[in-house]
Amino acid sequence: MTIQGKAIAVRHERIDEASAGQRIDNWLMRIAKGVPKSHIYRILRGGEVRVNGRRVQQTYRLAEGDEVRIPPIRVAERMASAPAPAGKPLPVVWEDDALVVVDKPAGKAVHGGSGVSYGVIEQLRSQRPEARMLELAHRLDRETSGLLIVAKKRSALITLHDMMREGRMEKRYLVLVAGRWNNPLQHVKLPLYKYLTPEGERRVRVSEEGKPSHSIVRLLRRWRRFSLLEVELKTGRTHQIRVHLTHLGFPLAGDDKYGDFALNKQLEGEGLKRMFLHAASLRFRHPLTGEEIALSSPLPDELQQFIDHLDAEDAPEHG
Template structure:
């Protein structure tokens, strides 16, 4: 007989919960993960797949969005025993803005925004661990290799408002990128449609394709460094890897980009001390999701990026 795990305990019984207005609109998987803190994601998704989790007495998928008044059946789930080690190490990231509804942090490069795809935890899980009891949800995402401004909603109403504003193009997200080549135009609009695809090994990629979704990036030249250029990229849509793919398709891949940039350039800049992709979400302009007050937030370039720009200023131009 299998011995019980002494480090875990079970909830005493099935729980029946009623969804209120603040909870409405959430996906059932996110609702359960917040409710059952510490329970492995695999356990939560298995409970949904097996029909142990029910809404209004019926089976649902993990992507079901809750409605006000829904009755949710939550089965007993194994939780860490009191005093057990926290499964996610808490972390506090540099705070650029915070109030009762919104948190904006400066995410470092190399840190995923959430767990999954081989990553046990990300920024959102670490923030939840650092702010126990708070209701924190990602308002948008940044690639793991990208640093800079990341918005986290602290209230459901703020999350819904932020999603609506980003869909409607009311927010302006601006990035700084160092790209290969001499960028010619002072300002250029890139509007190529983008399509997601998977490599033979299952790695997610994106390419320009007529069958893809519409995408719009505005590129503004900031400074030339011989064989490289510092540009500003403004997102007018929010597709996966949008800036990276648009710039690579234009013949100017981002320095340090492992997916869409040349290996020899990445190796060259590693010798200069830059061991990351040079893409940074540096400025955000958006109305406050609750008050409507205009917000203009900035996060300075990380020291590694500033240092490589200083080095480029003193290097001879490449032929």
């Protein structure tokens, strides 16, 4: 436990895609919860924070792969001493000495930050104090449910990252969109550009300035108002599925960032109170043994119940 007046040690953080594009002052405030803004700006002005070994201005926007040196920071006692709430144990669908795969519920962030005190990784660490290492191998949006890989060994984490970067991990999602999707199989290759709103919120749009992004969309079922799709990710950009499909005119049911807000309000009255996006399957070779692992997660009850509701009002067409 960190106490008032005692500082944590120097730490180094490597910036991932989820944090790239943020101003360094905003990023520091997010990861150093309980530290006064005045202190954040003081250590920036004093050059105590270094990015890739160099001083930076408070307006510097972080890039993926940047290494940030964070000096010892005094943390408020109430922020540092509060233990992660135990909560309901996370469902584990696979585990060995190198990794654990959990079935993340919707509404739970994968890690603390951006107004969230604790997420999946903090809960896992709290529930497994004997674990030497628990690190996220990838991320899911807070609103997304489904399969999430956590590495228990550094060697496994590095190999998993290589596999994802090289497209050697198959990740498939189930998604319900507004509208009637026509193509049984469609490759969506639209570059995605990440930016910040004036309020500092992260958003993504299709733009030639963005990074190459590839989704493979398969039609599973279709109703009069909606289509159930399976989306296979060939790249793993922030909000990729949501932005690709919305750009094509098929917003995700319940999406509060890119969706049809009037429709979302209507759907709440019909029983759908969350975004319909579920990380349903993973297929990859074990990062250390090479064994093939194939995992799946069924639709959560609240999503299956909405499918049943659609079936009751309108017979589905199968893709």
